[in-house]
Amino acid sequence: MCFPALLSAAIDTVYLEGAASGSDAIPIGIAEFQGDAGILSSLSEPPAGTLYRDLSLSGRFIPDRQEKYDAEAWNSHGAAYFIHGQIRDAGDGKVHLECRLSAVQSLDLVIGNTYTVALKDIRRAIHDFSDKVIWQLWGEQGAASTWLSYVSVRGGAKQIMVSDYDGYGAWQVTSGNSIHTMPSWVKGNAQLCYVSFAPGRAEIIRHNLADGKTQRLFPGTQGFSPSVSPDGSQILFTVSSGGSSDIYKGSINGGKPERMTFHWAVETSPAWSPNGREVVYTSDRGGSPQIYVMDRIGADQRRITYMGRYNESAAWSPEGDRIAYVSMDDGKFNIYTCNLDGSEVTQLTTEAGNNESPTWSPDGRMIAFSSTRSGSPQIYIMRKDGTGVTKITNRGKNTLPAWSGWIQKKGENNEND
Amino acid sequence: MKMIKWPILLTLAMMLVACPKNKEKDDATDPVVAPETAPAETNAGDAANAGKTQAQIEAEQLEAQRKKVEEMINRIMSEDVYFDYDKATLTEKARELLTQVGDILIAEKKFRVEVEGHTDERGTEDYNMSLGAKRAQTVQKYLVNYGVTADRMQTMSYGEEKPKVEGEGEDAYSKNRRASFRVKVIEQ
Numbered sequence: 001m002c003f004p005a006l007l008s009a010a011i012d013t014v015y016l017e018g019a020a021s022g023s024d025a026i027p028i029g030i031a032e033f034q035g036d037a038g039i040l041s042s043l044s045e046p047p048a049g050t051l052y053r054d055l056s057l058s059g060r061f062i063p064d065r066q067e068k069y070d071a072e073a074w075n076s077h078g079a080a081y082f083i084h085g086q087i088r089d090a091g092d093g094k095v096h097l098e099c100r101l102s103a104v105q106s107l108d109l110v111i112g113n114t115y116t117v118a119l120k121d122i123r124r125a126i127h128d129f130s131d132k133v134i135w136q137l138w139g140e141q142g143a144a145s146t147w148l149s150y151v152s153v154r155g156g157a158k159q160i161m162v163s164d165y166d167g168y169g170a171w172q173v174t175s176g177n178s179i180h181t182m183p184s185w186v187k188g189n190a191q192l193c194y195v196s197f198a199p200g201r202a203e204i205i206r207h208n209l210a211d212g213k214t215q216r217l218f219p220g221t222q223g224f225s226p227s228v229s230p231d232g233s234q235i236l237f238t239v240s241s242g243g244s245s246d247i248y249k250g251s252i253n254g255g256k257p258e259r260m261t262f263h264w265a266v267e268t269s270p271a272w273s274p275n276g277r278e279v280v281y282t283s284d285r286g287g288s289p290q291i292y293v294m295d296r297i298g299a300d301q302r303r304i305t306y307m308g309r310y311n312e313s314a315a316w317s318p319e320g321d322r323i324a325y326v327s328m329d330d331g332k333f334n335i336y337t338c339n340l341d342g343s344e345v346t347q348l349t350t351e352a353g354n355n356e357s358p359t360w361s362p363d364g365r366m367i368a369f370s371s372t373r374s375g376s377p378q379i380y381i382m383r384k385d386g387t388g389v390t391k392i393t394n395r396g397k398n399t400l401p402a403w404s405g406w407i408q409k410k411g412e413n414n415e416n417d
Numbered sequence: 418m419k420m421i422k423w424p425i426l427l428t429l430a431m432m433l434v435a436c437p438k439n440k441e442k443d444d445a446t447d448p449v450v451a452p453e454t455a456p457a458e459t460n461a462g463d464a465a466n467a468g469k470t471q472a473q474i475e476a477e478q479l480e481a482q483r484k485k486v487e488e489m490i491n492r493i494m495s496e497d498v499y500f501d502y503d504k505a506t507l508t509e510k511a512r513e514l515l516t517q518v519g520d521i522l523i524a525e526k527k528f529r530v531e532v533e534g535h536t537d538e539r540g541t542e543d544y545n546m547s548l549g550a551k552r553a554q555t556v557q558k559y560l561v562n563y564g565v566t567a568d569r570m571q572t573m574s575y576g577e578e579k580p581k582v583e584g585e586g587e588d589a590y591s592k593n594r595r596a597s598f599r600v601k602v603i604e605q
Contacts, residue, residue, distance in 0.1 A: 158578065179575075179578050179579065181542065181578060182542065182543075197575070197578070200573075201573040202546070202573070202574065202575075222550075222573060222574070224543070224546045224574075224576075225543045225546070238543070238546070238547070240546065240547050240550030240551070240554075240574060241550075241554075242554065243505070243551050243554050243555070245546075245547040245550065266544070266547045268543055268544065268546075268547055269541070269543045269544070282543070282544070289544055310540075312540075312541045312543065312544055313541050313543065326541065328540070331539065333541075356541060357541075399542070400542065
């Protein structure tokens with residue numbers, strides 16, 4: 001039985017500015033929240049800071065943060081709207097969090113929400129309002145309420161962690177003195193699949209986040225590199241045997257997996273297309289690892305990458321049009337994106353150190369990855385064009401991030417004003 | 418009352434009948450096989466062995482022997498570079514040392530081995546899982562060709578997940594590109 005331990009995270013926001021590139025990003029004002037000074041100073045960060053990060057990293061806004069309503073600043077910034085709010089004690093360990101989106105000129109209210117939540121749920125409520133602003137002004141679902149899973153070295157073991165996408169609220173999912181690695185979310189975010197060495201050899205495990213119950217999906221089969229299908233019903237993974245590695249497909253409920261690739265080379269690192277019809281993967285049949293695509297039954301295999309000698313770890317954008325992957329050049333890894341025909345290769349990271357394991361936010365606007373640029377492997381998030389790089393872990397060694405899907409929102413006491 | 422007593426009697430009966438062969442072992446996956454060691458060893462440790470059953474003593478001896486063989490093999494394998502960067506082919510020195518390992522395994526017939534393949538930290542975790550597997554399989558193939566029967570060996574990969582030496586640089590990397598062995602008692 002594993003009890004999640006809530007760990008705090010002080011976020012070391014390192015902005016590689018860049019405001020959102022793309023001329024369609026909307027300028028917006030944010031005023032510091034007012035209200036109960038005691039409560040405000042006890043928060044992990046001011047609400048305006050959380051809103052700023054959510055909106056800026058989404059690539060859809062260029063926020064301008066002010067101490068209070070500042071028509072002059074926001075007019076010259078070109079902002080037509082601004083966000084403001086206040087926080088009041090509601091008694092019983094709860095607060096009323098009022099969030100408002102209003103017009104700069106007329107001060108007319110556009111949308112407003114009052115959240116009555118426990119102190120520990122304030123961040124969740126703020127993220128919810130960020131998503132509401134994105135919905136109101138863009139008509140799109142934002143990813144401010146989503147999560148990341150990643151691997152953290154703890155003593156001689158490796159454990160699976162889950163946190164908010166911005167790194168706050170990190171908690172440890174797995175326990176026991178074993179190596180747990182390579183997490184992959186199941187649709188609905190109530191379960192994770194990952195690799196565990198606890199059975200004696202690497203095996204694919206499915207883990208229930210709510211009660212910690214686990215299931216060995218293919219007992220006796222040595223598997224790694226799991227990737228759960230977008231509809232949550234199937235899982236791809238790699239099996240190595242006889243000097244070769246191949247991709248297998250099984251049911252999320254376990255049972256007998258079926259083999260998908262039969263080449264003598266190493267086929268590994270599978271990832272699904274957003275519509276579940278195709279699979280991007282790595283093959284070294286050409287002499288070194290390159291990115292390939294095949295359909296969901298293993299047919300129609302075609303090579304995607306032709307630039308660079310070592311291309312691996314592909315992840316398919318939820319918008320369907322690009323893949324992110326890593327390319328090793330002169331011993332160093334960097335993250336690239338390209339089209340599905342290999343064209344328009346864009347290098348996203350250029351820092352020193354190794355930048356690996358790209359994973360997309362479910363709205364296709366952000367990428368999380370691991371980087372050793374600070375001296376140890378840590379998790380970072382950035383916009384899909386490589387701007388806005390933000391460090392979200394800062395202790396120990398953290399790798400292999402996996403971005404969750406959309407979060408099902410539980411009933412929160414929020415009334416539209 | 419009758420229902421409670423019956424299972425207890427049955428269990429006792431089974432224990433009395435089965436006792437000599439049915440001992441618990443620490444390593445839960447391997448049932449004990451009656452060892453071939455000479456009784457002389459048992460007599461020598463009489464004071465220490467007071468209170469233990471014959472089966473317990475034999476099990477401890479087998480475990481001590483298993484551990485000795487495992488240490489012997491891993492000591493041989495702990496020296497030297499076994500694999501070049503990004504390769505699963507054995508170096509000349511590796512093959513030399515593996516013949517010593519093969520000799521031990523051929524002589525100690527009651528043991529089987531699990532060969533673990535490891536890599537250094539360069540490259541992705543994923544690709545290194547495959548490389549580790551290839552290295553373990555290469556070692557197994559070599560030992561099979563040398564004369565160790567295939568069913569006495571299993572392979573597994575740790576990729577870069579369990580380095581022997583932390584840190585960067587060729588010194589650390591070369592120590593991590595290795596195969597290591599776990600020796601287990603053969604089940605019957």
